[in-house]
Amino acid sequence: MRRLLPATVVLLALAGVTAACGNGTVGAATTTSTSGATAEAGSLRGNGSAVATGAHCGKREVGLARRLSSGATWRMCLQIDAKRGMVLREVALTPPGGAVTTIAHDLSLAQLEVPYDTGARLTEDITSAGFGGLKMQDLGTKECAGELVTLPVPTIGDGSQFGEIQHRKVVCSEVTDAGLSYRSSESGKVLAARKDQWTLSTVSKVGWYEYVTRYTFGADGTISPDLGATGDLSPVDWTASAAKGASVGNGDDEHAASHSHNAVWRVHWALGKGPLAVEQYDASPTGKIGKESPLVDGGLQRLGHATTADRASRRWWRVVNPGNHNADGHPVSYEIDLGATDSFELTEDRLHGAHHGYDVAFTNYDACEVFATGNDETCGDGVPDYVAGDTAPLTDVVSWIAVGFHHVPRDEDQSPMELHWQGFRLVPRDLTATRFDVPSSRTGRNGQPDTYEGEPLDELTDVPGSN
Numbered sequence: 036m037r038r039l040l041p042a043t044v045v046l047l048a049l050a051g052v053t054a055a056c057g058n059g060t061v062g063a064a065t066t067t068s069t070s071g072a073t074a075e076a077g078s079l080r081g082n083g084s085a086v087a088t089g090a091h092c093g094k095r096e097v098g099l100a101r102r103l104s105s106g107a108t109w110r111m112c113l114q115i116d117a118k119r120g121m122v123l124r125e126v127a128l129t130p131p132g133g134a135v136t137t138i139a140h141d142l143s144l145a146q147l148e149v150p151y152d153t154g155a156r157l158t159e160d161i162t163s164a165g166f167g168g169l170k171m172q173d174l175g176t177k178e179c180a181g182e183l184v185t186l187p188v189p190t191i192g193d194g195s196q197f198g199e200i201q202h203r204k205v206v207c208s209e210v211t212d213a214g215l216s217y218r219s220s221e222s223g224k225v226l227a228a229r230k231d232q233w234t235l236s237t238v239s240k241v242g243w244y245e246y247v248t249r250y251t252f253g254a255d256g257t258i259s260p261d262l263g264a265t266g267d268l269s270p271v272d273w274t275a276s277a278a279k280g281a282s283v284g285n286g287d288d289e290h291a292a293s294h295s296h297n298a299v300w301r302v303h304w305a306l307g308k309g310p311l312a313v314e315q316y317d318a319s320p321t322g323k324i325g326k327e328s329p330l331v332d333g334g335l336q337r338l339g340h341a342t343t344a345d346r347a348s349r350r351w352w353r354v355v356n357p358g359n360h361n362a363d364g365h366p367v368s369y370e371i372d373l374g375a376t377d378s379f380e381l382t383e384d385r386l387h388g389a390h391h392g393y394d395v396a397f398t399n400y401d402a403c404e405v406f407a408t409g410n411d412e413t414c415g416d417g418v419p420d421y422v423a424g425d426t427a428p429l430t431d432v433v434s435w436i437a438v439g440f441h442h443v444p445r446d447e448d449q450s451p452m453e454l455h456w457q458g459f460r461l462v463p464r465d466l467t468a469t470r471f472d473v474p475s476s477r478t479g480r481n482g483q484p485d486t487y488e489g490e491p492l493d494e495l496t497d498v499p500g501s502n
Protein backbone atom coordinates (compact mmCIF):
# COMPACT_ATOMS: atom_id res chain seq x y z
CA MET A 36 0.00 0.00 0.00
CA ARG A 37 1.22 3.46 -0.75
CA ARG A 38 2.27 5.48 2.24
CA LEU A 39 -0.28 8.05 3.16
CA LEU A 40 1.04 11.51 3.78
CA PRO A 41 0.06 13.49 6.80
CA ALA A 42 -2.72 15.87 5.97
CA THR A 43 -0.44 18.71 5.10
CA VAL A 44 -3.05 19.84 2.86
CA VAL A 45 -6.40 19.25 3.37
CA LEU A 46 -9.30 20.27 2.04
CA LEU A 47 -12.29 20.34 0.48
CA ALA A 48 -14.24 22.97 -0.41
CA LEU A 49 -16.76 23.93 -2.55
CA ALA A 50 -18.59 26.68 -3.82
CA GLY A 51 -21.98 26.67 -5.25
CA VAL A 52 -22.93 23.36 -3.79
CA THR A 53 -23.99 24.29 -0.35
CA ALA A 54 -27.44 25.20 -1.47
CA ALA A 55 -29.99 22.54 -2.18
CA CYS A 56 -29.91 21.61 -5.82
CA GLY A 57 -30.64 18.74 -8.11
CA ASN A 58 -34.10 17.53 -7.39
CA GLY A 59 -34.08 19.67 -4.34
CA THR A 60 -32.32 16.93 -2.49
CA VAL A 61 -28.70 17.97 -2.42
CA GLY A 62 -27.30 19.23 0.80
CA ALA A 63 -23.90 20.64 1.57
CA ALA A 64 -21.06 18.57 0.28
CA THR A 65 -18.89 17.00 2.90
CA THR A 66 -16.07 14.57 2.92
CA THR A 67 -15.43 11.97 5.48
CA SER A 68 -12.01 10.64 6.25
CA THR A 69 -11.77 6.94 6.77
CA SER A 70 -11.02 7.67 10.39
CA GLY A 71 -14.47 9.14 10.59
CA ALA A 72 -13.57 12.82 10.64
CA THR A 73 -15.48 15.10 8.39
CA ALA A 74 -13.52 17.65 6.44
CA GLU A 75 -14.58 21.21 6.77
CA ALA A 76 -16.14 22.63 3.66
CA GLY A 77 -15.57 26.11 2.37
CA SER A 78 -11.85 26.56 2.73
CA LEU A 79 -8.61 24.92 1.87
CA ARG A 80 -6.21 24.44 4.72
CA GLY A 81 -2.68 23.94 3.52
CA ASN A 82 0.04 23.98 6.12
CA GLY A 83 -2.34 25.64 8.49
CA SER A 84 -3.29 28.53 6.27
CA ALA A 85 -6.79 28.80 4.86
CA VAL A 86 -7.03 29.26 1.13
CA ALA A 87 -10.27 29.96 -0.65
CA THR A 88 -10.92 27.52 -3.45
CA GLY A 89 -12.28 30.08 -5.85
CA ALA A 90 -14.16 27.30 -7.57
CA HIS A 91 -17.45 28.13 -9.19
CA CYS A 92 -19.17 24.82 -9.34
CA GLY A 93 -22.60 24.09 -10.70
CA LYS A 94 -25.55 22.27 -9.29
CA ARG A 95 -24.88 18.62 -8.49
CA GLU A 96 -21.15 19.36 -8.37
CA VAL A 97 -18.68 19.38 -5.52
CA GLY A 98 -15.64 21.66 -5.46
CA LEU A 99 -12.35 20.13 -4.32
CA ALA A 100 -8.89 21.62 -3.89
CA ARG A 101 -5.49 20.49 -2.64
CA ARG A 102 -2.14 22.17 -2.22
CA LEU A 103 0.71 19.76 -2.96
CA SER A 104 4.34 19.49 -1.89
CA SER A 105 5.62 21.85 -4.61
CA GLY A 106 3.31 24.57 -3.33
CA ALA A 107 1.08 24.20 -6.40
CA THR A 108 -2.67 24.10 -5.81
CA TRP A 109 -5.14 22.06 -7.87
CA ARG A 110 -8.84 22.87 -7.77
CA MET A 111 -11.79 21.58 -9.71
CA CYS A 112 -15.48 20.73 -9.71
CA LEU A 113 -16.53 17.10 -9.62
CA GLN A 114 -19.74 15.55 -10.82
CA ILE A 115 -21.05 12.06 -11.45
CA ASP A 116 -22.72 11.43 -14.79
CA ALA A 117 -24.83 8.30 -15.20
CA LYS A 118 -22.92 7.32 -18.37
CA ARG A 119 -19.46 8.87 -18.03
CA GLY A 120 -19.07 8.26 -14.31
CA MET A 121 -16.70 10.72 -12.65
CA VAL A 122 -16.44 13.96 -14.64
CA LEU A 123 -13.88 16.63 -13.74
CA ARG A 124 -14.79 20.18 -14.66
CA GLU A 125 -12.90 23.48 -14.65
CA VAL A 126 -9.66 21.84 -13.56
CA ALA A 127 -7.41 24.70 -12.48
CA LEU A 128 -3.79 24.85 -11.37
CA THR A 129 -2.04 27.60 -9.44
CA PRO A 130 1.74 27.21 -9.53
CA PRO A 131 3.47 28.54 -6.41
CA GLY A 132 3.65 32.33 -6.71
CA GLY A 133 1.80 32.20 -10.03
CA ALA A 134 -1.67 32.93 -11.27
CA VAL A 135 -4.48 30.41 -11.40
CA THR A 136 -4.84 28.84 -14.85
CA THR A 137 -7.80 26.75 -15.92
CA ILE A 138 -6.18 23.77 -17.61
CA ALA A 139 -9.28 21.90 -18.80
CA HIS A 140 -12.99 22.70 -18.88
CA ASP A 141 -14.00 19.06 -18.87
CA LEU A 142 -12.19 15.74 -18.48
CA SER A 143 -13.80 12.29 -18.48
CA LEU A 144 -13.96 8.91 -20.12
CA ALA A 145 -15.73 9.04 -23.49
CA GLN A 146 -16.01 5.30 -24.13
CA LEU A 147 -14.83 1.89 -23.02
CA GLU A 148 -15.37 -0.75 -25.65
CA VAL A 149 -14.56 -4.41 -24.93
CA PRO A 150 -14.50 -6.64 -28.03
CA TYR A 151 -13.75 -10.32 -27.41
CA ASP A 152 -11.33 -12.00 -29.83
CA THR A 153 -13.86 -14.80 -30.39
CA GLY A 154 -16.16 -12.35 -32.15
CA ALA A 155 -18.91 -13.38 -29.75
CA ARG A 156 -19.20 -10.27 -27.62
CA LEU A 157 -18.81 -6.52 -27.79
CA THR A 158 -19.68 -4.26 -24.89
CA GLU A 159 -19.75 -0.47 -24.80
CA ASP A 160 -19.48 0.05 -21.09
CA ILE A 161 -19.88 3.82 -21.04
CA THR A 162 -22.74 4.36 -23.47
CA SER A 163 -24.60 1.11 -22.71
CA ALA A 164 -24.11 0.25 -19.06
CA GLY A 165 -22.66 3.53 -17.82
CA PHE A 166 -20.09 4.03 -15.07
CA GLY A 167 -22.40 6.14 -12.89
CA GLY A 168 -25.89 5.48 -11.48
CA LEU A 169 -26.32 2.12 -9.80
CA LYS A 170 -23.09 0.83 -11.38
CA MET A 171 -21.06 3.25 -9.26
CA GLN A 172 -20.04 1.57 -6.03
CA ASP A 173 -19.94 2.87 -2.48
CA LEU A 174 -16.37 2.90 -1.19
CA GLY A 175 -14.92 2.00 2.18
CA THR A 176 -11.59 1.84 3.94
CA LYS A 177 -10.25 -0.99 1.76
CA GLU A 178 -10.66 0.98 -1.45
CA CYS A 179 -9.70 4.28 0.11
CA ALA A 180 -6.96 5.13 2.56
CA GLY A 181 -7.75 8.83 2.22
CA GLU A 182 -11.03 10.70 2.45
CA LEU A 183 -14.36 9.59 1.05
CA VAL A 184 -16.29 12.27 -0.79
CA THR A 185 -20.07 12.17 -0.91
CA LEU A 186 -21.49 13.14 -4.28
CA PRO A 187 -24.91 13.29 -5.88
CA VAL A 188 -25.13 10.13 -8.04
CA PRO A 189 -27.85 10.50 -10.68
CA THR A 190 -29.38 7.39 -12.21
CA ILE A 191 -30.11 9.10 -15.55
CA GLY A 192 -27.85 11.62 -17.30
CA ASP A 193 -26.61 14.37 -15.03
CA GLY A 194 -29.80 14.14 -12.97
CA SER A 195 -31.06 17.49 -14.13
CA GLN A 196 -34.14 16.13 -15.87
CA PHE A 197 -34.87 12.50 -15.09
CA GLY A 198 -34.22 9.73 -12.62
CA GLU A 199 -33.24 9.84 -8.99
CA ILE A 200 -30.26 11.28 -7.25
CA GLN A 201 -28.62 9.35 -4.46
CA HIS A 202 -26.00 10.87 -2.19
CA ARG A 203 -23.27 8.35 -1.65
CA LYS A 204 -19.62 8.06 -0.75
CA VAL A 205 -18.37 7.17 -4.20
CA VAL A 206 -15.18 9.20 -4.64
CA CYS A 207 -11.90 8.51 -2.88
CA SER A 208 -9.55 11.47 -2.44
CA GLU A 209 -6.00 10.58 -1.41
CA VAL A 210 -2.74 12.49 -1.15
CA THR A 211 0.13 10.03 -1.33
CA ASP A 212 3.89 10.00 -1.57
CA ALA A 213 4.98 10.08 -5.23
CA GLY A 214 8.64 9.32 -4.82
CA LEU A 215 11.65 11.30 -5.88
CA SER A 216 11.00 14.69 -7.46
CA TYR A 217 14.60 15.58 -8.22
CA ARG A 218 18.21 14.95 -7.26
CA SER A 219 21.11 17.03 -8.42
CA SER A 220 24.58 17.14 -6.93
CA GLU A 221 26.86 20.07 -7.62
CA SER A 222 30.20 20.92 -6.05
CA GLY A 223 29.78 17.98 -3.73
CA LYS A 224 26.40 19.13 -2.40
CA VAL A 225 23.33 17.00 -2.98
CA LEU A 226 19.98 18.64 -3.60
CA ALA A 227 17.11 16.18 -3.43
CA ALA A 228 13.39 16.32 -2.71
CA ARG A 229 10.41 14.02 -2.72
CA LYS A 230 6.95 14.99 -3.92
CA ASP A 231 3.36 14.04 -3.31
CA GLN A 232 0.33 13.62 -5.57
CA TRP A 233 -3.44 13.86 -5.29
CA THR A 234 -5.60 11.02 -6.56
CA LEU A 235 -9.35 10.94 -7.13
CA SER A 236 -10.92 7.56 -7.88
CA THR A 237 -14.23 5.77 -8.23
CA VAL A 238 -15.22 2.11 -8.77
CA SER A 239 -17.88 1.06 -11.30
CA LYS A 240 -19.10 -2.52 -11.47
CA VAL A 241 -20.12 -3.45 -15.01
CA GLY A 242 -20.97 -7.13 -15.33
CA TRP A 243 -18.10 -9.25 -14.03
CA TYR A 244 -15.55 -6.49 -14.27
CA GLU A 245 -15.03 -3.72 -11.74
CA TYR A 246 -13.40 -0.63 -13.22
CA VAL A 247 -11.42 1.95 -11.29
CA THR A 248 -11.56 5.43 -12.81
CA ARG A 249 -8.58 7.35 -11.49
CA TYR A 250 -7.15 10.81 -12.01
CA THR A 251 -3.81 11.70 -10.42
CA PHE A 252 -2.72 15.31 -10.09
CA GLY A 253 1.01 15.75 -9.71
CA ALA A 254 2.88 18.33 -7.66
CA ASP A 255 4.64 19.17 -10.98
CA GLY A 256 1.38 19.95 -12.84
CA THR A 257 1.02 16.57 -14.54
CA ILE A 258 -2.44 15.01 -14.88
CA SER A 259 -2.53 11.20 -15.17
CA PRO A 260 -5.88 9.67 -16.19
CA ASP A 261 -5.96 5.90 -15.70
CA LEU A 262 -8.46 3.08 -15.98
CA GLY A 263 -7.98 0.02 -13.79
CA ALA A 264 -9.78 -3.29 -14.17
CA THR A 265 -10.42 -5.96 -11.56
CA GLY A 266 -13.38 -8.16 -10.61
CA ASP A 267 -13.46 -11.42 -12.55
CA LEU A 268 -12.95 -12.76 -16.05
CA SER A 269 -16.17 -13.26 -17.95
CA PRO A 270 -17.54 -16.68 -16.93
CA VAL A 271 -19.27 -17.11 -20.30
CA ASP A 272 -16.54 -16.07 -22.75
CA TRP A 273 -14.49 -19.23 -23.11
CA THR A 274 -13.24 -20.89 -26.27
CA ALA A 275 -11.65 -24.12 -27.47
CA SER A 276 -9.37 -22.05 -29.71
CA ALA A 277 -5.88 -21.45 -28.30
CA ALA A 278 -5.52 -18.59 -30.81
CA LYS A 279 -8.40 -16.69 -29.22
CA GLY A 280 -7.65 -17.07 -25.55
CA ALA A 281 -5.42 -18.53 -22.89
CA SER A 282 -5.86 -21.52 -20.64
CA VAL A 283 -6.19 -20.36 -17.07
CA GLY A 284 -7.55 -23.61 -15.62
CA ASN A 285 -5.91 -27.00 -15.25
CA GLY A 286 -4.47 -28.30 -18.54
CA ASP A 287 -4.97 -26.76 -21.94
CA ASP A 288 -8.50 -27.50 -23.14
CA GLU A 289 -10.54 -24.46 -22.19
CA HIS A 290 -9.36 -20.97 -22.89
CA ALA A 291 -10.62 -17.76 -21.31
CA ALA A 292 -11.19 -15.50 -24.30
CA SER A 293 -8.71 -12.73 -24.99
CA HIS A 294 -10.28 -9.33 -25.42
CA SER A 295 -9.39 -5.65 -25.67
CA HIS A 296 -10.17 -2.81 -23.30
CA ASN A 297 -10.44 0.07 -25.78
CA ALA A 298 -10.66 3.24 -23.69
CA VAL A 299 -11.08 6.78 -24.99
CA TRP A 300 -10.85 9.89 -22.83
CA ARG A 301 -12.17 13.32 -23.82
CA VAL A 302 -10.42 16.50 -22.72
CA HIS A 303 -11.93 19.91 -23.41
CA TRP A 304 -8.93 22.20 -23.05
CA ALA A 305 -8.71 25.69 -21.58
CA LEU A 306 -5.05 26.64 -20.82
CA GLY A 307 -6.22 30.03 -19.65
CA LYS A 308 -8.28 32.18 -22.00
CA GLY A 309 -8.26 32.66 -25.75
CA PRO A 310 -8.10 30.44 -28.84
CA LEU A 311 -5.95 27.32 -28.66
CA ALA A 312 -3.96 25.42 -31.26
CA VAL A 313 -2.70 21.86 -31.68
CA GLU A 314 0.84 20.93 -32.71
CA GLN A 315 2.49 17.62 -33.53
CA TYR A 316 6.20 17.15 -32.92
CA ASP A 317 8.23 14.80 -35.09
CA ALA A 318 11.96 14.20 -35.25
CA SER A 319 14.00 12.10 -37.68
CA PRO A 320 17.66 11.25 -38.08
CA THR A 321 19.06 13.10 -41.12
CA GLY A 322 21.27 10.16 -42.04
CA LYS A 323 24.40 12.18 -41.28
CA ILE A 324 26.75 11.69 -38.38
CA GLY A 325 28.22 14.67 -36.52
CA LYS A 326 31.52 14.75 -34.65
CA GLU A 327 30.27 12.10 -32.26
CA SER A 328 26.56 11.44 -32.79
CA PRO A 329 23.90 11.19 -35.51
CA LEU A 330 22.26 14.47 -36.57
CA VAL A 331 18.54 14.56 -35.77
CA ASP A 332 16.15 17.29 -36.91
CA GLY A 333 12.85 17.80 -35.15
CA GLY A 334 10.12 20.36 -34.99
CA LEU A 335 6.50 21.23 -34.39
CA GLN A 336 3.87 21.30 -37.08
CA ARG A 337 0.52 23.02 -36.58
CA LEU A 338 -2.53 20.79 -37.05
CA GLY A 339 -4.90 23.45 -38.30
CA HIS A 340 -8.10 21.44 -38.48
CA ALA A 341 -9.86 18.55 -36.81
CA THR A 342 -7.94 15.35 -37.43
CA THR A 343 -7.00 11.94 -36.15
CA ALA A 344 -3.36 11.03 -35.61
CA ASP A 345 -1.30 7.93 -34.90
CA ARG A 346 1.62 7.18 -32.65
CA ALA A 347 5.11 7.06 -34.12
CA SER A 348 8.63 7.03 -32.78
CA ARG A 349 9.73 10.42 -31.40
CA ARG A 350 6.24 11.84 -32.00
CA TRP A 351 4.14 13.73 -29.48
CA TRP A 352 1.39 16.32 -29.50
CA ARG A 353 0.69 19.43 -27.55
CA VAL A 354 -2.29 21.70 -27.07
CA VAL A 355 -0.97 25.26 -26.92
CA ASN A 356 -2.35 28.69 -26.12
CA PRO A 357 -0.48 30.98 -28.55
CA GLY A 358 -1.74 34.07 -26.72
CA ASN A 359 -0.70 32.99 -23.21
CA HIS A 360 3.03 33.13 -22.52
CA ASN A 361 5.10 32.16 -19.52
CA ALA A 362 7.78 34.45 -18.06
CA ASP A 363 10.29 33.13 -20.61
CA GLY A 364 8.04 34.29 -23.45
CA HIS A 365 7.08 30.74 -24.44
CA PRO A 366 3.44 29.89 -25.19
CA VAL A 367 1.82 27.80 -22.47
CA SER A 368 1.00 24.24 -23.49
CA TYR A 369 0.27 20.73 -22.29
CA GLU A 370 1.83 17.69 -23.90
CA ILE A 371 -0.13 14.49 -24.48
CA ASP A 372 2.08 11.58 -23.48
CA LEU A 373 0.54 8.26 -24.50
CA GLY A 374 3.20 6.12 -22.90
CA ALA A 375 2.73 2.43 -23.58
CA THR A 376 -0.53 1.56 -25.30
CA ASP A 377 -1.97 -1.07 -27.61
CA SER A 378 -3.28 0.91 -30.58
CA PHE A 379 -6.75 -0.04 -31.66
CA GLU A 380 -9.55 0.62 -34.05
CA LEU A 381 -12.88 0.91 -32.26
CA THR A 382 -15.09 -1.92 -33.48
CA GLU A 383 -18.11 0.38 -33.62
CA ASP A 384 -16.17 2.76 -35.88
CA ARG A 385 -15.33 -0.08 -38.22
CA LEU A 386 -18.93 -1.22 -38.30
CA HIS A 387 -19.84 2.36 -39.22
CA GLY A 388 -17.46 2.43 -42.18
CA ALA A 389 -14.39 4.13 -40.73
CA HIS A 390 -11.30 2.43 -42.10
CA HIS A 391 -8.72 3.45 -39.67
CA GLY A 392 -8.23 3.70 -35.93
CA TYR A 393 -6.47 6.53 -34.12
CA ASP A 394 -4.34 7.09 -31.07
CA VAL A 395 -5.42 10.66 -30.60
CA ALA A 396 -7.90 12.95 -32.35
CA PHE A 397 -8.55 16.67 -32.16
CA THR A 398 -11.84 18.47 -32.78
CA ASN A 399 -13.44 21.79 -31.96
CA TYR A 400 -15.69 21.70 -28.89
CA ASP A 401 -19.31 20.77 -29.55
CA ALA A 402 -21.53 20.11 -26.52
CA CYS A 403 -23.30 17.37 -28.49
CA GLU A 404 -20.07 15.42 -29.09
CA VAL A 405 -19.68 13.54 -25.79
CA PHE A 406 -18.90 9.90 -26.56
CA ALA A 407 -16.19 8.40 -28.77
CA THR A 408 -18.67 5.93 -30.25
CA GLY A 409 -22.38 5.30 -29.77
CA ASN A 410 -22.99 9.00 -29.35
CA ASP A 411 -26.39 8.54 -30.93
CA GLU A 412 -26.91 12.22 -31.48
CA THR A 413 -27.53 14.39 -34.49
CA CYS A 414 -23.90 15.55 -34.46
CA GLY A 415 -22.55 12.10 -35.30
CA ASP A 416 -22.04 8.60 -34.02
CA GLY A 417 -18.46 9.10 -32.94
CA VAL A 418 -15.03 10.64 -33.42
CA PRO A 419 -14.62 9.90 -37.17
CA ASP A 420 -17.94 11.67 -37.81
CA TYR A 421 -16.89 14.64 -35.65
CA VAL A 422 -13.59 14.98 -37.50
CA ALA A 423 -15.23 14.71 -40.91
CA GLY A 424 -17.85 17.30 -40.07
CA ASP A 425 -15.54 19.83 -38.46
CA THR A 426 -14.03 22.16 -41.07
CA ALA A 427 -13.41 25.28 -38.97
CA PRO A 428 -9.86 26.08 -37.80
CA LEU A 429 -9.01 24.27 -34.56
CA THR A 430 -9.30 26.80 -31.74
CA ASP A 431 -11.65 25.42 -29.05
CA VAL A 432 -9.74 22.18 -28.72
CA VAL A 433 -11.09 18.84 -27.59
CA SER A 434 -8.68 15.91 -27.66
CA TRP A 435 -9.85 12.29 -27.84
CA ILE A 436 -7.15 10.04 -26.44
CA ALA A 437 -7.29 6.33 -27.20
CA VAL A 438 -5.42 3.94 -24.94
CA GLY A 439 -5.84 0.22 -25.44
CA PHE A 440 -4.98 -2.92 -23.53
CA HIS A 441 -5.19 -6.31 -25.24
CA HIS A 442 -5.89 -8.61 -22.33
CA VAL A 443 -4.67 -12.16 -22.77
CA PRO A 444 -5.84 -13.89 -19.59
CA ARG A 445 -3.25 -15.48 -17.32
CA ASP A 446 -3.52 -17.91 -14.45
CA GLU A 447 -3.18 -15.07 -11.97
CA ASP A 448 -6.42 -13.50 -13.22
CA GLN A 449 -8.31 -16.03 -11.06
CA SER A 450 -9.62 -14.96 -8.71
CA PRO A 451 -10.38 -12.08 -8.21
CA MET A 452 -8.35 -10.54 -11.01
CA GLU A 453 -5.35 -8.45 -10.04
CA LEU A 454 -5.97 -4.82 -11.01
CA HIS A 455 -4.49 -3.96 -14.39
CA TRP A 456 -4.06 -0.41 -15.59
CA GLN A 457 -4.06 1.62 -18.78
CA GLY A 458 -3.76 5.38 -19.11
CA PHE A 459 -1.73 8.34 -20.27
CA ARG A 460 -0.29 11.59 -18.99
CA LEU A 461 -0.90 15.25 -19.68
CA VAL A 462 2.34 17.07 -18.96
CA PRO A 463 2.83 20.82 -18.66
CA ARG A 464 5.20 22.17 -21.31
CA ASP A 465 6.26 25.76 -20.67
CA LEU A 466 3.42 26.48 -18.27
CA THR A 467 6.02 28.16 -16.06
CA ALA A 468 9.51 29.49 -16.87
CA THR A 469 11.20 26.99 -14.56
CA ARG A 470 10.16 24.06 -12.36
CA PHE A 471 7.49 24.96 -9.82
CA ASP A 472 9.60 24.57 -6.68
CA VAL A 473 13.08 25.89 -7.38
CA PRO A 474 15.33 25.35 -4.35
CA SER A 475 16.88 28.61 -3.15
CA SER A 476 20.39 27.64 -4.32
CA ARG A 477 19.07 27.31 -7.89
CA THR A 478 17.13 30.57 -7.99
CA GLY A 479 17.84 32.45 -11.20
CA ARG A 480 19.06 29.35 -13.09
CA ASN A 481 17.19 29.70 -16.40
CA GLY A 482 18.80 29.14 -19.80
CA GLN A 483 22.35 28.11 -20.65
CA PRO A 484 24.55 28.81 -17.63
CA ASP A 485 27.89 30.66 -17.87
CA THR A 486 29.64 28.22 -15.59
CA TYR A 487 29.21 24.73 -14.16
CA GLU A 488 30.48 24.03 -10.66
CA GLY A 489 32.38 27.31 -10.89
CA GLU A 490 34.18 26.45 -14.15
CA PRO A 491 33.68 28.46 -17.36
CA LEU A 492 31.88 26.35 -19.96
CA ASP A 493 34.65 26.58 -22.58
CA GLU A 494 36.87 24.64 -20.20
CA LEU A 495 34.24 21.96 -19.83
CA THR A 496 33.94 20.56 -23.34
CA ASP A 497 35.58 17.32 -22.36
CA VAL A 498 34.19 16.63 -18.93
CA PRO A 499 34.86 12.99 -18.08
CA GLY A 500 31.62 11.06 -18.06
CA SER A 501 29.59 13.90 -19.53
CA ASN A 502 27.15 13.13 -22.26
Ligand SMILES: [Cu+2]
Binds near residue numbers: 264
Ligand atom coordinates in the same frame (compact mmCIF):
# COMPACT_ATOMS: atom_id res chain seq x y z
CU1 LIG B 1 -9.78 -7.85 -19.39
